[in-house]
Amino acid sequence: MTTLGGAGRETGHAARLKIRGGAHRLPTAGLAPGYVQGNLAVLPASLAADFHRFCHQNPKPCPLLAASEPGDPRLPTLGADLDIRTDVPRYRVWRHGELVEEVDDLKKVWRDDLVAFVLGCSFSFEEALIENGLELRHISCGSNVPMYRTSIQTAPAGPFHGPMVVSMRPFKPADAIRAVQVTSRFPSVHGAPVHLGKPEMIGIEDIAKPDYGDAVPVRDDELPVFWACGVTPQSVIATVKPEFSITHAPGYMLVTDLLNARLAVL
């Protein structure tokens, strides 16, 4: 197995080995540049079919990269040796919708009926935006991207339903147009924006008061541009209050062997 990718950079596999060995217990932003990172949601098999259908019906907030066999911790399409019980640096364990603990691995809590879902994350398209010379305000500010619950409803499936959550990045109009072009190439990691300008049209009353993350300045010559956000499935799962579920801790993502560049459809 290689540990260095193109231009001598760390591979996704190498990053995952460090995490698995306990040598990396930090957020994964900046780890293994160029490799796809994903959001994790683990549910009992009794809810898996509904959640899978929910993802299929809501591909922009819930771009499914892989789902495991029930009880099987492997996700070979994301990494030949990937073990979902050990390869995320921090997990959150939920019971009946309540956060009960944060853990470093799932060895003690794994069950034979669990299904792991890995969803695309904005790191992939943000990397493409940065490569296009676009400034990401929340990165310039050293803060978390601002996220908002919207009046856009997801398409329900079984018990799963609720509002779409969006992330916001401000751009000058010409850069907003470029951002539409760049992110349209990446439908498996949220794809094109769902809205731009006029936050009130999607139920956002105050752009300075995000529901998650941190506010960032939007200048007079900029438009707020909104992308469907991976917090949507987490928020939807929380409302269902499954008797048991697991997610990654915010910012502590699953690093895969997939290359961001290979996600581009064009």
Place this chain on the structure above:
Amino acid sequence: MTTLGGAGRETGHAARLKIRGGAHRLPTAGLAPGYVQGNLAVLPASLAADFHRFCHQNPKPCPLLAASEPGDPRLPTLGADLDIRTDVPRYRVWRHGELVEEVDDLKKVWRDDLVAFVLGCSFSFEEALIENGLELRHISCGSNVPMYRTSIQTAPAGPFHGPMVVSMRPFKPADAIRAVQVTSRFPSVHGAPVHLGKPEMIGIEDIAKPDYGDAVPVRDDELPVFWACGVTPQSVIATVKPEFSITHAPGYMLVTDLLNARLAVL
């Protein structure tokens, strides 16, 4: 030669034969659906090199489809039998920047030093927007698209310089995002928008007062979306006041044998 294209529709060639024979002396909108129509600019060879370079430097307002050999009225890449002296339903003849006459053909005014330039036109991308189910407000209103001189300067070449002219179509934000995607596929007919929202940023003081064409309503839940416009080269040529030049009359375009669908780069 065929006269009917796909789905039994009139071909560009058949439309051109009608025009050449004098049977069509009307604007060309709606003629030969699916076929590329172009803007015409004819200049003396002494100005041709500068104008060609101007187009190359300003591909969004001046997307060059073809340029003739000096004195040669044929444009075989746009139509095997195309004769630029007879195949446009109405021409304007200009001397020293003054419109001196409108004519049905160029047989009496053609010169051995003239070079014909054909530039892509918004009809092509508008057809793609309509096929995507988007409403074009100026078409709904039965009026001409509103156009504005902007504070965006073209890149000069020789004597050719001046502001970019843009056309404006209002869309709801999600439709504006789709319009960016659709028109990005057609760089040879103006391509993606150059601006959206915030008209004051490109020097437009009153969206209700276009410099050319007709005003259209922009609703509270819509953004004005601006594309580089083929009026730009006409306006730039007018400021140079060449001793002699020819253009098509507004709306009386050159119909070619090219298919709009084949202009899509993806």
